[in-house]
Amino acid sequence: IYRELGISLYSNEAAEEAGLRWAQHYEFLSHQMAQQLGGPTEVRVEVNKSSPVVWLKTWLSPNIWVRVPLTEIHQGDFSPLFRYTLAIMLLAIGGAWLFIRIQNRPLVDLEHAALQVGKGIIPPPLREYGASEVRSVTRAFNHMAAGVKQLADDRTLLMAGVSHDLRTPLTRIRLATEMMSEQDGYLAESINKDIEECNAIIEQFIDYLRTGQEMPMEMADLNAVLGEVIAAESGYEREIETALYPGSIEVKMHPLSIKRAVANMVVNAAR
Incomplete structure (x- = not known):
């Protein structure tokens, strides 16, 4: 039966010459075979040109290697x-x-x-x-x-209400200036300019709340904007010295925002 199956026995030296040196040790197969045989077992597999070969050495014959050719499995079968x-x-x-x-x-x-x-x-x-x-x-x-x-909507509603409510006292102030005497005409004109500026600020604020975006910038004369601020802030027991560039200076800006910023600087400097 061994001869028909091609199984043969080799000593350690003969096994090395017969191809054991080219065989690769497989720990998993050795462990599984040891469990089946009930003792330490070493399994190596040699893949040659003809067919794979299994080399087996058990604890019962530590000096004997059993060579088992797998004739039904060829190297091409691994593809x-x-x-x-x-x-x-x-x-x-x-x-x-x-x-x-x-x-x-x-x-x-x-x-x-x-x-x-x-x-x-x-x-x-x-x-x-x-x-x-x-x-x-x-x-x-x-x-x-x-x-x-929800917070943004509440803020928008609150700011819109505040901006709308500010128009009522501004309207009353404008009506009061209409009843001022001619001697106070300069003062009434100054107050009306402040009211118009406040209304412009309110309009800008409402537009921002409505669209959620800042107002687009526009080309304006910087000297003209600064001149309006100087005219509005002069005369309150203070003189403003200027050194403006002669002629017009066209700049892309928010005129109202520039006026507010410069006016705040003038007021803070006077304090």
Whole structure:
């Protein structure tokens, strides 16, 4: 039977000459065979051009190697196994990549929404999907975004109401200037200019609340804007010395904002 199967016995020296030196030791196979035989066993596998060969040495015959050729398995038979293994590995890698991508998609949406909130844009509520932890984070973000939007709406409503209410006392002051005597004409004119400037500030503020964006800049004469501030702030027991560049200086700016900034500097300097 051994002769028909091609099984042969070799001593240690003869086994080395017969191909044992080219065989590779497999710890897993040795451990499994040792469990089956009930003692220490060493298993090596030699893959040659004809067919794989298993070398086996047991604890019962420590100086004898058993050579078992696997005639039914040829070296070319490993190619399909390799292809199947490679295909399974590629499918596993592709499936893992797709799974991670699906799991990360709500995090990407959350990142984009957070960037929008940082820019002052409140996005619509995000769809809650994915892992339970991701759904919890998305739900908390939606609550936070809704709270920020509510605060912004309340602020806009409050500021709009304050701006609207400021018009009433300004209107009363304007009516009071109409009843001033001609001797106080210069004072009435100055008060009316201040009222017009306040109304312009209120209009600008309301436009900002309405659109959520700053007013666009425009080309204006910087000397003319500074001249209006000097004319408005002079005469209150103080003289303002100027050294303006002759001629006009066209600059792209917010004229009203420049006037407010320069007027504040003049008032602070006079204190």
